[in-house]
Amino acid sequence: MSWQSVIGLEIHAQLCTASKLFSGASTAYGAEPNTQASLVDVAMPGTLPVPNRAALDKAIAFGLAVNATIARHSVFARKNYFYSDLPKGYQISQYELPIVSAGALAVRLQNGRSIDVEIQRAHLEEDAGKSLHDAFHAATGLDFNRAGVPLLEIVSAPVLHSAQDAVAYLRTVHTLVRWLGICDGNMAEGSFRCDANVSVRRTGTQKLGTRTEIKNVNSFRFVEKAIEYEIERQIRALENGETLVQETRLYDAAAHRTLPMRSKEDADDYRYFPDPDLPPLAVTDADIAAVRAALPELPDARRKRYIEGLGLPDSDATQLCADKATADYFEAMLGALPGQAKTCANWVLGELAAALNAQNLAMESTRISAPMLAGLVARIADGTISGKTAKDVFAAMWAGEGDADAIVAARGLQQISDTGAITAAVDAVIAQFPMQLADYRTGNEKLLQFFVGQAMKRLRGQANPQQLNALLRDKLRSD
Amino acid sequence: MSIDAATVARIARLARLPLDAQAPPQTASELARVLDLVGQLAAAPLDGVEPMAHPHAQALAWRADTVTETDRADALLALAPDARAGLYAVPKVIG
Amino acid sequence: MASGIAQLAQDLRARKTTATQLALAALARARARADLNAFITLDENAALAAAQRAEAALAAGSAPVLTGIPFVHKDIFCTNGIRTTCASRMLENFVPPYDAAVVEKLSAGDAVPIGKANMDEFAMGSSNENSYFGAVRNPWDATRVPGGSSGGSAAAVASGIVPFATGTDTGGSVRQPAAFCGITGLKPTYGRVSRYGMIAYASSLDCAGVLARSAADCAQVLAALAGHDVRDATSVERMVDDYVAALSTTPQGIKIGVVREYFGAGVEAGVGAAVQAALRHYEKLGATLLDISLAHAALAIPAYYVIAPAEASSNLARYDGVRYGHRCADPQALEDLYTRSRGEGFGAEVKRRILVGTYALSAGYYDAYYLRAQRARRLIAHDFGEAFTQVDLIAGPTAPTVAFKLGEKTSDPLAMYAADVNTVAVNLAGLPAISIPAGFSDGLPVGLQLIAPAFAESRLLAAAHRFQLATDWHTREPPA
Ligand SMILES: [Mg+2]
Ligand SMILES: [Zn+2]
Helix, strand or coil, X not given: CCEEEEEEEEEEEECCCXXXXXXCCECCCCCCCCCCCCCCCCCCCCCCCCCEHHHHHHHHHHHHHCCCEECCXXXXXXXXXXXXXXXXXXXXEECXXXXXXXXXXXXXXXXXXXXEXXXXXXXXXXXXXXXXXXXXXXXXXXECCCCCCEEEEEEXXXXXXXXXXXXXXXXXXXXXXXXXXXXXXXXXXXXXXEEEEEEEEECCCCCCCCCEEEEEXXXXXXXXXXXXXXXXXXXXXXXXXXXXXXXXXXXXXXXXXXXXXXXXXXXXXXXXXXXXXXCCEECCHHHHHHHHHCCCCCHHHHHHHHHHCCCCCHHHHHHHCCXXXXXXXXXXXXXXXXCCHHHHHHHHHHHHHHHHHHCCCCHHHCCCCHHHHHHHHHHHHCCCCCHHXXXXXXXXXXCCCCCHHHHHHHHCCXXXXXXXXHHHHHHHHHHHCHHHHHHHHCCCXXXXXXXXHHHHHXXXXXXXXXXXXHHHHHHHHCC | CCCCHHHHHHHHHHCCCCCCCCHHHHHHHHHHHHHHHHCHHHHCCCCXXXXXXXXXXXXXXXXXXXXXXXXXXXXXXXXXXCXXXXXXXXXXXXX | CCCCHHHHHHHHHCCCCCHHHHHHHHHHHHHHCHHHCCEEEECHHHHHHHHHHXXXXXXXXXXXXXXXXXXXXXXXXXXXXXXXXXXXXXXXXXXXXXCCHHHHHHHHCCCEEEEEECCCHHHCCCCCCCCCCCCCCECCECCECCCCXXXXXXXXXXXXXXXXXXXXXXXXXXXXXXXXXXXXXXXXXXXXXXXXXECXXXXXXXXXXXXXXXXXXXXXXXXXXXXXXXXXXXXXXXXXXXXXXXXXXXXXXXXEEEEHHHHCCCCCHHHHHHHHHHHHHHHHCCCEEEEECCCXXXXXXXXXXXXXXXXXXXXXXXXXXXXXXXXXXXXXXHHHHHHHHHHHHCCHHHHHHHHHHHHHHCCCCCHHHHHHHHHXXXXXXXXXXXXXXXXXXXXXXXXXXXXXECCCCCCCHHHHHHHHCCCHHHHHHCCXXXXXXXXXXXXXXXXXXXXXXXXXXXXXXXXXXXXXXHCCHHHCCCCC
């Protein structure tokens, strides 16, 4: 009998605000410990939370992007539990009435199929501080710089059925939050984290099996491996007649396995109640309209426009829309080269992507701006340089030698389109290789390439290839 | 109403309060009396009444996203029973 | 009679005295009445520094009325650089790095704080016996309680040490000690005064208030304290009335609703009689008395003793021995650190309320306790709203009894809770209320409570002032 896995993800996206959710402390990453922990953040007696408008607007933007319901009335609630990195003894979160509910996100799977993943809710909450377990010999150190940083917790329905699909969904959310400019998506710095709820059931049955939650896995690859491992572990256990326990597990990447976390016996009694320090959030139609007006064109819409409007192949459109910086780069190029969408896409996804990849750079850190790359492509189009030469110019541009025109001029790379010079070279080559000429004329047409090569050599590779070909054919035939 | 020792222990554990060896019976009976008092709510006709969490029908006011706080680590860490190397310290937490 | 604020302000401007002299005299009286145990901290240096600033301001000519007036803060308001204990071992050595909004407001006007007043631990109590620093005694009878939780503030004012004190009122903690000590205690509308820097007990009920000898003095202090504060999201953005000017508006034909339920079985005869006599006096002054009923009054105590502990259980979770406050010796592990630090740091009543509140919020009990209490709260608030369609003010005894004996109710939490029977509903509804001296029973002061609609502090103060112009109960002083 076969098994179906059922996966739901809880994603914590750190909203990129300058200040914290409930205090005016900075959220900048990497500061010295506790230098960005204000009175509110360390829960000084008497301090009170004051919410950050930008975090609300970013949450609304996400809700609109996934066609969700934006609550006109929502509530901040306290989630009560004791932990060393939780200064107040409670986390301000949302419980019964989250700001975003009932959304959906179209996710393209690896097989090209597309599924709609239901997003049950997305709510605002504050982050906890950081425990440094290796700071001291017998003590744990606590840094509250991260305490109070705004998070959007995005909760999917348990509708994913493989580790690959789960990661495809995770990537789609990752693209979306970065696209919207609400989260920098930096997984290494913890700005985008994911917990996975995993269960399995007999294929064809409806009832969900006992689920486990895998906590805070910090890369797409590890999410996939952790879920895969957990699915296999659960199936193996059930097939051995064991009973699964609902528990939280951690992924050990080195050993490639999940392990149960030390259980907190009271972990499920958080005693949520409305935060008496914070009246309910009222969101008006005008608030929502203002956020909507500022929304960028969404990745899915743009992908469709590239396919239907610009005639790009699906794969090009999908790759260009993998992140907004890439898509925007492409559009900026296209603005300078109207009608040359495919050529622009080829350069962005080909030469440029390869250069960025080689140095592990994001599009934001490209060394060649869109106008510069457009300038290079324009020189190919107008015949100044050949496509082959263009690759050398690209490399020089990447190395910082200036724009295409400057490099072509400095290196003398202009293509020779002067008929006189080409004719002279062709004549010289024909004169030099009489035997090959005779051969060609008796029907060995493959020798055309030999003559092209010899002539190009004389012209130091700079001849316009179309012109050279045409002239050679002509001369080889007649005479 | 009565409240059993196990419940008292569970609540005390949630609240991170100690229960001395002799305390539970007394704590339990005291709690039971208080719960009897507040249990008067059970008999009141409250079904269908909208719960009220705040005294005024007031909407949340928001602040603009600006950094207004400066580094006060030294002053704040000085209040801590155990602070070292710029960190608050607690007994080793495992996992 | 000990001078009121207006008289002292006049004396300062007439150079009959100086702020330093007033501060030193207040400190001397405080030390002379150490028997009351009204103070947790006296800070002569801070007082004298403030007095000097006040003198400079007075010399410059444009000083507000509170400039140079000595007073005391309840030890629940954070004072930058001055120990703030909340009467708890947990915060025995806590020196806040910032000032509460209320502290800032009074400092800005150069009023002169002489110290921090004793109180019930974390404001949980009605007798001031729940203080780590010992009980406060009632100036009228040293064997009796001053009321709580602002008992130190009330005793300091009633004994003439200072003309006014700050207090907080979560379920009656300003009004009930004012009644027990024979002074005037004002609880403003929830949100009228910022809670920033006021150590939280129950956030949706907590309210900063004023204890003074008269409604006129309360008006002066409220004028200094009231206003919106962006640091408190529950503080209300709304124009502040001119409370002092409002005092001289004579309320004509005012309708006072006398609450039937506030004269229930637990009310002592002498208390009821004094309050009825005071109300008849209002009639003589032109008020109309209406017998009214607050149908859900009986739900107020149970609702309060769910909501307040529930919020407290969460508000007091921050006291964990990690970032400030008491830490147990040699903690073996994190859980040991939490449990022992909290066990040692909190007193019995605080622990009891944390346990009740934790229980009321815990899985399986939330609906039956917390949610039902919130529903009852709605009905209680609604009753007031209905009543205020017929009357301008609502009246009754502030407390059912006069000040009781020290130790009389300490072993019975329920008897103690009953002391709040007439005051807690006001906090549940977020309304302003005042307790004014209304006479005596067995030689002990009796308080009359007046309640007004939200933000009608002016009406409340004017009505109280009118009574105090015509009577002299508020001028009576306890034996020295
Ligand atoms: Mg979660
Ligand atoms: Zn979360």
